[in-house]
Amino acid sequence: MDLQDIRKEINAIDSDLQKLFLRRMELCRDVAAYKKAHGLPIIQADREQEVINRIRANAPEDMAEASAVLFTEIMDISKCLQSEELTREKDYSAPAVFDPDKAVVIACQGTSGAYAESACIKLFGENKPIRFMNYFKDVVGLVESGRADFGILPLENSTVGSVEETYNLMSSHDFYITSIVRVEITHCFAVRQDVDPEGVTRVFSKKEALAQCSSFLKAKNLSGVEYANTALAAEMVRDSTDPAIGCICSKRCAEMNGLKIVEEHAADVYPNFTRFICFSKNFCAPEDADTVSVAFRVPHTPAGLYRTLTKFAVNGLNLKKIANRTLAGKDFEALLFLDFEGSCNNRKVAAFIDDLQSSMSYFKFLGNFKEIY
Numbered sequence: 001m002d003l004q005d006i007r008k009e010i011n012a013i014d015s016d017l018q019k020l021f022l023r024r025m026e027l028c029r030d031v032a033a034y035k036k037a038h039g040l041p042i043i044q045a046d047r048e049q050e051v052i053n054r055i056r057a058n059a060p061e062d063m064a065e066a067s068a069v070l071f072t073e074i075m076d077i078s079k080c081l082q083s084e085e086l087t088r089e090k091d092y093s094a095p096a097v098f099d100p101d102k103a104v105v106i107a108c109q110g111t112s113g114a115y116a117e118s119a120c121i122k123l124f125g126e127n128k129p130i131r132f133m134n135y136f137k138d139v140v141g142l143v144e145s146g147r148a149d150f151g152i153l154p155l156e157n158s159t160v161g162s163v164e165e166t167y168n169l170m171s172s173h174d175f176y177i178t179s180i181v182r183v184e185i186t187h188c189f190a191v192r193q194d195v196d197p198e199g200v201t202r203v204f205s206k207k208e209a210l211a212q213c214s215s216f217l218k219a220k221n222l223s224g225v226e227y228a229n230t231a232l233a234a235e236m237v238r239d240s241t242d243p244a245i246g247c248i249c250s251k252r253c254a255e256m257n258g259l260k261i262v263e264e265h266a267a268d269v270y271p272n273f274t275r276f277i278c279f280s281k282n283f284c285a286p287e288d289a290d291t292v293s294v295a296f297r298v299p300h301t302p303a304g305l306y307r308t309l310t311k312f313a314v315n316g317l318n319l320k321k322i323a324n325r326t327l328a329g330k331d332f333e334a335l336l337f338l339d340f341e342g343s344c345n346n347r348k349v350a351a352f353i354d355d356l357q358s359s360m361s362y363f364k365f366l367g368n369f370k371e372i373y
Contacts (some may be wrong), residue, residue, distance in 0.1 A: 028078035032085035092350035096284040107148035110229035113253030119276035177367030189263040190254035204233040205248035285368040297362035
């Protein structure tokens with residue numbers, strides 16, 4: 001046989017396979033109807049394992065695992081179809097509408113001049129009262145207690161990556177992301193007006209800001225000292241009598257505190273952006289929300305992540321971001337943070353979230369939002 005003859009036979013086999021696949025999926029829908037009528041669960045692990053064991057046994061040794069992978073994928077697709085069938089008549093209520101104009105109090109970490117304040121103004125405008133807190137956890141606490149309608153925290157930076165503390169708070173507290181606000185970061189190196197920059201040896205700022213300016217600090221032989229926030233660092237330098245300290249902060253913050261800007265562009269990379277989450281105690285979403293965020297524990301089984309991601313592909317949902325955090329005391333078991341395109345006003349998306357939650361040992365819905373550029 002020449003190559004064309006081989007390809008022709010492959011095409012014929014593919015056609016047969018597709019017909020058989022479609023027939024199998026029809027039968028799977030029949031199974032779903034039976035399960036629905038008799039109150040049976042979608043996942044029946046013993047039945048799945050029985051099928052896989054039979055497939056392995058019927059295949060040549062060198063194709064046993066490949067055959068098992070193929071049929072595992074087929075069964076995962078069938079479970080997605082069964083779930084769709086079982087939830088066809090289920091009602092999903094629309095979320096409350098996120099309306100920035102109705103916000104009364106917003107909580108941010110730091111002080112006036114912080115980048116979080118810029119994110120707040122970008123989303124809510126200039127005239128909303130802002131409660132500035134010393135620590136991230138205090139921002140969350142204010143929202144959880146109802147003393148603030150919304151909170152603002154940094155999520156990730158385009159230069160140094162994720163803000164670990166925010167991810168930890170998302171996994172350990174119950175709140176919902178309503179928006180993500182992107183703010184351009186323009187770090188400058190500043191000192192008091194009466195200080196000679198040549199005599200400065202230590203520079204105070206938030207850990208992430210110091211990391212974003214690491215090349216500048218190294219070139220100037222300056223030691224970075226972690227501080228709670230860039231704006232608070234600027235206030236501390238303003239009030240200090242130590243001539244050997246400076247800070248990394250925004251240009252606006254330096255000017256607000258009467259500091260002398262020595263270097264306007266201290267960051268290693270430009271443009272440099274930070275994405276901030278806006279979150280609330282109760283679930284609400286913009287009417288034009290286009291991104292869903294969830295967190296779940298990845299099954300600690302062979303191909304566990306792959307099989308989970310199959311659900312997104314079968315439902316035609318585009319993944320936008322995947323981040324993971326190792327769980328303490330869990331033998332490198334991971335918690336996956338995942339964003340995908342969709343709106344909870346779409347019934348198919350709401351049903352998919354419902355199905356995903358029911359199939360996970362740990363699942364957390366984090367919100368449905370729109371990113372503000």
